[in-house]
Amino acid sequence: MTETIHPELPTTRRRPFDPPARLGELRAEAPITPLGFPDGHDGWLVTGHDMARAVLADLRFSNRAELKHAPVRLGGQVIPQQPPAPPGLFISTDPPVHSRYRRLLTGQFTVRRMNQLTPRIERIVADQLAEARAQGSPVDLVPHFALPVPSLVICELLGVPYAERASFQRDTAIGLRMTSSLDEAMAAVERIREHVRGLVDRKKAEPTDDMLSGLVATGELTDEESANIGLMLLIAGHETTANMLGLGAYALLRNPEQLAALRAEPELVDGAVEELMRYLSIIQFGTTRVALEDVELAGARVRAGQTVVLSLPAANRDPERFERPDELDVRRRAGGHLGFGHGVHQCLGQQLARVEMRAGLAGLLREFPDLRLAVPESEVPLRTDMGVYGVHALPVGFSA
Numbered sequence: 001m002t003e004t005i006h007p008e009l010p011t012t013r014r015r016p017f018d019p020p021a022r023l024g025e026l027r028a029e030a031p032i033t034p035l036g037f038p039d040g041h042d043g044w045l046v047t048g049h050d051m052a053r054a055v056l057a058d059l060r061f062s063n064r065a066e067l068k069h070a071p072v073r074l075g076g077q078v079i080p081q082q083p084p085a086p087p088g089l090f091i092s093t094d095p096p097v098h099s100r101y102r103r104l105l106t107g108q109f110t111v112r113r114m115n116q117l118t119p120r121i122e123r124i125v126a127d128q129l130a131e132a133r134a135q136g137s138p139v140d141l142v143p144h145f146a147l148p149v150p151s152l153v154i155c156e157l158l159g160v161p162y163a164e165r166a167s168f169q170r171d172t173a174i175g176l177r178m179t180s181s182l183d184e185a186m187a188a189v190e191r192i193r194e195h196v197r198g199l200v201d202r203k204k205a206e207p208t209d210d211m212l213s214g215l216v217a218t219g220e221l222t223d224e225e226s227a228n229i230g231l232m233l234l235i236a237g238h239e240t241t242a243n244m245l246g247l248g249a250y251a252l253l254r255n256p257e258q259l260a261a262l263r264a265e266p267e268l269v270d271g272a273v274e275e276l277m278r279y280l281s282i283i284q285f286g287t288t289r290v291a292l293e294d295v296e297l298a299g300a301r302v303r304a305g306q307t308v309v310l311s312l313p314a315a316n317r318d319p320e321r322f323e324r325p326d327e328l329d330v331r332r333r334a335g336g337h338l339g340f341g342h343g344v345h346q347c348l349g350q351q352l353a354r355v356e357m358r359a360g361l362a363g364l365l366r367e368f369p370d371l372r373l374a375v376p377e378s379e380v381p382l383r384t385d386m387g388v389y390g391v392h393a394l395p396v397g398f399s400a
Contacts, residue, residue: 005034005042009071009285009309016382017251017280018326019313023047027314032300035309038078041069043307044300049318049338051297052310056342061289061308063345065092068288069307075181088221088228095344101229104218105348108157108211114351117153121355124152125363133367133398138374141394145364146246147238150356154237157352158230159210160199168192172235176387189231196234197227233349240282241353243383243390245360248276250380250391252361253373255328262330263365272330273357277339279328281313284389287341312338368398 010022024047026033031048046052055061070079085092090101107113132144151169155162174180174188200216200223207213211233215226252259262268287310295302302308316337317325340347347353364371373380374395381392 005036006045007036008038009035009045009311011072011285013382013384016377016380017247017254017328019281019284019311019317023311023314024317027318030298030300032297034300035071037069037071037307038073039069039080041307043069043071043309044297044302045071045309045311046297047311047314047318048298049315049321049336052312052315052338053336053342055289055297055308055310056287056338056345058295059095059344060292060295062094062292063092063098063289064094067290067305067307071288071307071309072178072285074185075179077182079182086224086228088225089232090229091232091345098344101225102344102348104215104220105211105229105233108214109348109351111351114355117157117352118355118359120156121149121153122359122363125149125359126367128152129363129367137400138395138397141249141364141396142242142246142391145360146249146394147242149245149360150241150353151238153352153356154234157211157237158199158233159203159208159212160196160230160234164195168195168234169238172239173386175235176239178385178387192234193227193231196230197223199230200226236347237349237352239388241356243282243388244276244280244353244357246394247280247282247390248357248361249364249371249396250373250394251276251280251328253371253396254377258328258330259365262361263369266362266365268330269358269362270354271332271334272361273354274334274337274339275328275330275332276357278316278322278332278334278337280389281316281339282389283312283387285309285387286311286313310338312341368396370399372397 010020012020014021027047031046031051033045035043035045037043046055065082066084090098128145128148132139135144151165152162171188171191175185199212203213203216207217212230215221215229262272289308291302291304291306293304319325340350374397383390383392
């Protein structure tokens with residue numbers, strides 16, 4: 001293992017679907033590398049698949065917000081250590097606090113529950129594709145397909161009026177844009193929180209058949225806890241899947257032999273979803289954990305209090321785990337990828353995301369049998385400026 005501290009997390013991409021090349025170079029040297037942080041902290045970078053998976057499952061590593069050091073800057077500013085997560089924002093807590101909140105939501109995201117929702121999601125997909133076709137060729141798939149499908153779904157699940165989507169989508173974009181200042185990002189998140197808090201008040205007065213009303217009705221949560229859970233689900237429920245749909249469509253268009261295989265064998269869509277999750281790994285800066293005690297990892301001594309960056313894009317391209325990892329192969333058995341994380345913090349909504357992606361991709365290929373890019377590849381704007389990777393726009397053409 002190299003003893004040289006890499007000055008900062010590599011973030012520059014040379015090709016649209018590949019993680020920064022430097023991550024692969026570091027992974028070839030060792031699965032874990034000393035890493036410098038913008039605030040002067042000395043931590044670690046994990047690029048190997050098996051090690052990343054092991055750390056995610058190891059409760060000696062914490063996900064608590066107040067312990068972490070940020071590996072990237074925001075708006076050119078060093079991000080200071082944050083206060084403890086507010087009540088309800090359980091993604092940034094550890095068990096048993098995390099376990100209590102997650103237990104209240106687990107039943108809403110089971111495979112059985114998602115299968116029950118599938119017909120409604122397929123209807124939403126069909127309606128959005130019809131609206132996209134009505135726009136005429138060319139059409140931008142991001143605002144007319146990739147973004148509204150998961151937005152409509154999560155709004156219905158949570159009981160958020162879809163007419164109010166513009167404000168939370170705008171503020172989510174500000175919060176995830178790496179060029180936003182820290183103050184701008186925090187203010188954007190606070191606006192979403194206040195919006196959801198208003199919804200909680202409405203659900204208390206007039207409950208409906210939705211998840212937010214159900215959380216309020218449990219009597220186990222304060223209004224603040226309900227609002228913060230709603231905030232987390234609202235942001236995560238539309239932003240990640242929207243970018244997977246947009247970037248996934250682009251990746252298939254850039255790999256015509258894979259697109260042709262999926263058209264010829266629609267039953268491959270389930271595996272294609274897993275492969276796209278592996279291949280694209282849209283949480284482009286990875287995730288972080290903090291050692292609660294000294295831990296040995298492949299000869300590296302991670303000291304208590306050190307932040308470890310787990311590069312999921314690099315781990316999902318590890319040749320020790322996946323054969324020909326830099327190729328998109330819709331026939332690949334991509335099980336074990338870390339696109340949804342792993343361990344106690346594994347994505348709560350992963351089954352929902354799978355249903356949305358299956359329905360979305362299958363519907364897109366069925367509705368547009370001759371789908372094609374309407375601009376040169378170099379003109380597709382990539383979300384290199386965002387915490388969640390994807391495309392800002394995807395102009396496509398099709399026959400009438």
